[in-house]
Amino acid sequence: MFQVSQVNKIQVVSFDGKRATADIAHEFRDFLFELIDNQKVKYVLLDLTGVVFIDSFFLGAIVSGLKKIRAFGGDMKIYNLSKSVLPVFKLMHLNEVFEIFNQKEEAIGAFTIPND
Numbered sequence: 001m002f003q004v005s006q007v008n009k010i011q012v013v014s015f016d017g018k019r020a021t022a023d024i025a026h027e028f029r030d031f032l033f034e035l036i037d038n039q040k041v042k043y044v045l046l047d048l049t050g051v052v053f054i055d056s057f058f059l060g061a062i063v064s065g066l067k068k069i070r071a072f073g074g075d076m077k078i079y080n081l082s083k084s085v086l087p088v089f090k091l092m093h094l095n096e097v098f099e100i101f102n103q104k105e106e107a108i109g110a111f112t113i114p115n116d
């Protein structure tokens with residue numbers, strides 16, 4: 001259901017469903033927490049390609065992931081919101097919390113990753 005690919009130090013998390021709802025919100029949050037806690041991931045790019053509906057439970061899971069990753073000095077960005085999902089982010093003012101991009105390359109370039 002959730003896939004991860006890597007570009008440099010950024011984990012690109014994608015979702016293969018059209019509806020991001022309460023049915024899978026807890027599973028998604030646990031998936032993100034696993035990446036952050038156990039795999040020590042600090043940079044996540046959330047790819048919402050194909051998602052046409054998102055509810056408040058799933059938004060809560062995304063925000064929980066953001067809070068956790070920022071607590072470890074990381075960041076999460078989002079790209080490719082559909083025309084039906086972007087207004088939900090704006091209504092909830094999440095466009096002020098997340099950096100949202102149309103293009104994957106643009107989003108990847110926006111991460112500030114220190115050289116270790």
